[in-house]
Each structure stands twice: as C-alpha cells, then as structure tokens.
Amino acid sequence: MVQRPRGTADVLPPESQRWQWLESLARQVCERAGFGEVRTPTFEATELFSRTSGESSDVVQKEMYTFTDQGGRSLTLRPESTASVVRAYHEASLSGVHKLFCIQSHFRYERPQRGRLREHHQLDCEILGTDLPLADAELIGVAWSFLSEAGVEDLTVSLNSIGDLTCRPGYRRALQEYYRPHREELCPDCQRRLEINPLRLLDCKREGCQALKAGAPKSRDHLCPACQEHLGQLCLLLDQVGIRYRFDDLLVRGLDYYTRTVFAVSHGALGAQSDLCGGGRYDQLSEAIGASPLAGVGFGLGLERLLITLGDGGAPPPPRLYLAVTEAALEGPALAMAIELRRSGLSVEMELLHRSLKAQFRRADKEGFDHVAVFGEEERRSGLLTVRSLRDGTEGRYPAHELAERLAGRRSGL
Ligand SMILES: [Zn+2]
Ligand SMILES: [Zn+2]
Known part of the structure; x- marks a missing residue:
C-alpha cells in the first residue's frame, strides 16, 4: 500500500x-x-x-x-x-x-x-x-x-x-574578536559562521562550541x-x-x-x-x-x-450523547430526533449497523460517550428522552429541546 x-x-x-x-x-x-x-x-x-x-x-x-x-x-x-x-x-x-x-x-x-x-x-x-x-x-x-x-x-x-x-555591527565585531583566537575549537559550521554571521555561534548546540559561549560578549552590553x-x-x-x-x-x-x-x-x-x-x-x-x-x-x-x-490535559470534552435505538423500524424517527438534538448544539451519535441494544451500550461505553439515551416506541410517542450518564449512572427524563442545555451546563452527570 x-x-x-x-x-x-x-x-x-x-x-x-x-x-x-x-x-x-x-x-x-x-x-x-x-x-x-x-x-x-x-x-x-x-x-x-x-x-x-x-x-x-x-x-x-x-x-x-x-x-x-x-x-x-x-x-x-x-x-x-x-x-x-x-x-x-x-x-x-x-x-x-x-x-x-x-x-x-x-x-x-x-x-x-x-x-x-x-x-x-x-x-x-x-x-x-x-x-x-x-x-x-x-x-x-x-x-x-x-x-x-x-x-x-x-x-x-x-x-x-x-x-x-x-x-549590531559593533557587537558582531566584538563576537569575532572573542571567537577568532578559538577558531580551531569551533565546529566546521561555526568556523564558517564566524566570518559570515557570528551571532549564530551563540545558537550552536555542539559541545565544543557550547563551552565557549559562557565567556562570549553579550549583545545587551553593546x-x-x-x-x-x-x-x-x-x-x-x-x-x-x-x-x-x-x-x-x-x-x-x-x-x-x-x-x-x-x-x-x-x-x-x-x-x-x-x-x-x-x-x-x-x-x-x-x-x-x-x-x-x-x-x-x-x-x-x-x-x-x-x-x-x-498530554491528555487541556481539551475539555464536548458533551456527547449516544442515541441507542431499540428496533430497526424506529431508526427514521430516531434520526429525526438526533438531527434536532444536533441543531441545539449536542454531539449525537447513532447506531449504523443494526446491532442489539446491548451491543450499542457496549460501544457507547467503549468509545467514551458521556451519556446514552434509549429511543424506543415510548420515546417516539412522548418526545421525552431518558438520558443516563455513563460516568456516574444518574438518570433524567427530558424533552429534546431541554437536553442540550442540561448536558452542556453540567458535563458530569445530569
Ligand atoms: Zn541599537
Ligand atoms: Zn558550532
């Protein structure tokens, strides 16, 4: 490949x-x-x-x-x-x-x-x-x-x-005067830099050149x-x-x-x-x-x-919701719900492989989702979602439009 x-x-x-x-x-x-x-x-x-x-x-x-x-x-x-x-x-x-x-x-x-x-x-x-x-x-x-x-x-x-x-011209001359007697101790790159651009001698990481830096003239004095x-x-x-x-x-x-x-x-x-x-x-x-x-x-x-x-610090995780669907027949209404939730600012993921409810929960857990909501016949009828936090297990039942606000406001739990 x-x-x-x-x-x-x-x-x-x-x-x-x-x-x-x-x-x-x-x-x-x-x-x-x-x-x-x-x-x-x-x-x-x-x-x-x-x-x-x-x-x-x-x-x-x-x-x-x-x-x-x-x-x-x-x-x-x-x-x-x-x-x-x-x-x-x-x-x-x-x-x-x-x-x-x-x-x-x-x-x-x-x-x-x-x-x-x-x-x-x-x-x-x-x-x-x-x-x-x-x-x-x-x-x-x-x-x-x-x-x-x-x-x-x-x-x-x-x-x-x-x-x-x-x-700077005066400082360059001061550097050249300081380094010229030590020419042989410098690395080949620095020997060349000495004539063209002596400031770069102070940049060199090689051991021999490092040692000479301590006594070099300082630009602040010039x-x-x-x-x-x-x-x-x-x-x-x-x-x-x-x-x-x-x-x-x-x-x-x-x-x-x-x-x-x-x-x-x-x-x-x-x-x-x-x-x-x-x-x-x-x-x-x-x-x-x-x-x-x-x-x-x-x-x-x-x-x-x-x-x-x-490292792992720094990025606050955006609130993510996994919308688990109880049966294939409800995928359409569930997708409509997901789109509504996404519009209100939530990151929402749904099942794409027709897997069992249990398998969906396993995936949500494995992929580090903050919350899971189950979408079944009852949710389709009522428009209310029961959301469980995968971090501390707390549960709550809310209409979709309230959910984004609640999850964004309280990232850990509901
Ligand atoms: Zn100046
Ligand atoms: Zn060097």
Missing part, C-alpha cells in the same frame, strides 16, 4: 478534536486581542524566502521544499509565515498598524523529530506598522494568554535584544541608547502586566532582518526542549523583500509540540 511521506502525519478522531479545540482557542485569544486572520498561499516565489533567509542561513535554504512548476517558475512551500504576511500586507496596499494571525502548516526538509515534522503547524501572530515596545509587550501577552488558557503551567519568557543597524531605551520600556511594560521574564544572552536570531527584541516562551517540565514559542522584532524584513520599510514584531508557536506538552 502507498504510505504517507516521512515527516507527515494523519490526524484522526479523537486527536482531530483536540486540534479543533486548540485552533478554536487560538482564534478566540487572537480575536479578543484584536488580531484578524490572514491566510497566505501554501507556496510562494522562492525568492521571497531566499531573500529573507539570507546567504548566511544556507541551512534554511537546503531545508526548503523548492520545485519548478510547468511554467518554469521556482516556487517553494512556505517554511515559515512571517515573510508571506509582510508580503500580503504590501500587496493589499495596507497602511498603518495591523494585527494579523494565521494558523497554517509549514514545510521543512529536516530530520523528523517528535513535535517537529516536515509538515508542521504553527500559530503565527504579527503586529505590523509600529516599532513601539508596547507592540512587543502586547504580542508577548498574546502568546502568554494563549498558552496559559490552553493549560500550560510554569511559563517563562526568555528575553534578549540583538540591537539594530546602528549597534546596545546603542535607542535600543537600550526600547528594551528598558519593554521590561517595564512586562513588569506592569505581570509577565515573568528572564534575560537570555544566548537567545539570538541568525537572520539579518531581525532587530532588537528576541523572545521565547518556555514551559518548565520539558527540559532542554522546553521552548513552545519563539518570536522577535523584524524591522528590516520588509526592505529585504524589496518593499518599503515596515516595522513588525511576531511569534510562531508550534501546535504539535504544544499538544504533546498538554
């Missing part, structure tokens, strides 16, 4: 219900904060990503799914959404401040890991058109709210500033007054909002268009792989794709990893 490609996943019930719950929560949190949804094409001109990932991040380019279409154009499945959102902003001739979010899949040809597939899904939030630290704080607040409402505990924000065009002011304001705002943060001098973004704020939101229990969300400011991205200057700050939050973190 033909199988799905490596690094992809099928999502089936009940897992798909958890996805729906999480995506719907993400939409609610974003919309409450005034973000509107944007959807961008699955593939873009390759140039959009090759320009923004820069010559220094050949890894990203090697990982891209790039192909030539029948018309001879080079296209790429999006490896991230920020460049697409910025492109869409300009292409729609938007101006001023816009807060946009998207929930879409991203594609990267890399070794698949748990929570990191070749096609993976992400919530992205972007605030475009303002460089004020208030935007950074609001954005971090959205990530924080979403993760805590999803049920993640022990959240911490790691924060750094990597400066701007004024002060910020110009404007960048210092920006970071100071952001910290003040986070304090006022009550968001816990700590400085992480090794938190950097290797791409040139990133400016000032870099942040990650992590969760205690996952250990080394605890980052759930990464983001930062990218005031130079717009010019990198050939558009007019546009300040922006955004984050990406991987949904696969979040679902793994949440």
